[in-house]
Amino acid sequence: MKAAVVRFPGSNCDFDMYYALQDFGVDVAFVDEKATSLAGFDAIFLPGGFSYGDYLRTGAVARFAPVMDAVRTAADDHKLVVGICNGFQILTEAGLLPGQLMMNEHPGFICDEVPLEIVNQTSRFSKAYETQTVTLPVAHGEGRYVADEATLEELRDNNQIIFKYRTNVNGSMEQIAGISNQNGNVFGMMPHPERAVDALLGNTDGQAFFKSLLTPIMTEALVTE
Numbered sequence: 093m094k095a096a097v098v099r100f101p102g103s104n105c106d107f108d109m110y111y112a113l114q115d116f117g118v119d120v121a122f123v124d125e126k127a128t129s130l131a132g133f134d135a136i137f138l139p140g141g142f143s144y145g146d147y148l149r150t151g152a153v154a155r156f157a158p159v160m161d162a163v164r165t166a167a168d169d170h171k172l173v174v175g176i177c178n179g180f181q182i183l184t185e186a187g188l189l190p191g192q193l194m195m196n197e198h199p200g201f202i203c204d205e206v207p208l209e210i211v212n213q214t215s216r217f218s219k220a221y222e223t224q225t226v227t228l229p230v231a232h233g234e235g236r237y238v239a240d241e242a243t244l245e246e247l248r249d250n251n252q253i254i255f256k257y258r259t260n261v262n263g264s265m266e267q268i269a270g271i272s273n274q275n276g277n278v279f280g281m282m283p284h285p286e287r288a289v290d291a292l293l294g295n296t297d298g299q300a301f302f303k304s305l306l307t308p309i310m311t312e313a314l315v316t317e
């Protein structure tokens with residue numbers, strides 16, 4: 093898999109994502125926000141951070157960056173597009189995922205490790221998890237997921253809700269922490285699996301997230317060996 097980590101001015105989880113992908117054997121490169129094509133990549137990752145200083149609303153400026161047309165093309169071409177934290181915020185602002193991330197219910201930055209429930213255990217983003225409860229770091233001020241009732245119903249009906257918080261971390265509707273689009277190739281979540289892939293950092297619950305993304309490829313590799 094050839095993956096791009098897209099950096100915007102203010103991204104700060106770009107290296108975490110880069111190294112996590114590299115640890116799993118992914119051929120990964122940084123791409124900046126001015127890029128106009130992502131044609132050579134199979135998977136696009138929008139990392140966490142404070143793109144454009146989180147001005148107006150998180151992700152509201154980044155959605156206009158030149159690279160976002162290429163991200164949209166990648167999504168339309170059924171490539172994998174993954175947004176973590178600020179990346180999730182950018183994907184919702186760009187309309188590539190439904191709903192919106194708003195200021196936490198109790199305004200303030202939350203930096204913690206929180207338990208999550210895997211709601212859809214067969215998705216491309218969760219299928220390698222062997223337990224239904226995992227713990228991942230969160231770090232955000234605007235992580236409260238909101239959507240209208242019709243959207244929530246659609247998310248439920250199409251099994252697009254992949255991760256939920258087990259406790260009311262930020263006031264998200266239905267305690268939603270991570271969702272995919274209807275096609276199952278675009279995904280966003282507020283928690284940070286890329287910060288939980290190394291025992292040295294005290295948490296390895298993010299490993300199965302990356303294994304899930306790579307499972308078809310890993311299986312193929314085993315078959316050809």
Ligand SMILES: NC(=O)CC[C@H](N)C(=O)O
Nearest residue numbers: 140141177178232233234
């Ligand atoms: N870790 C991050 O991506 C920060 C998220 C975001 N800009 C917020 O505070 O809501």
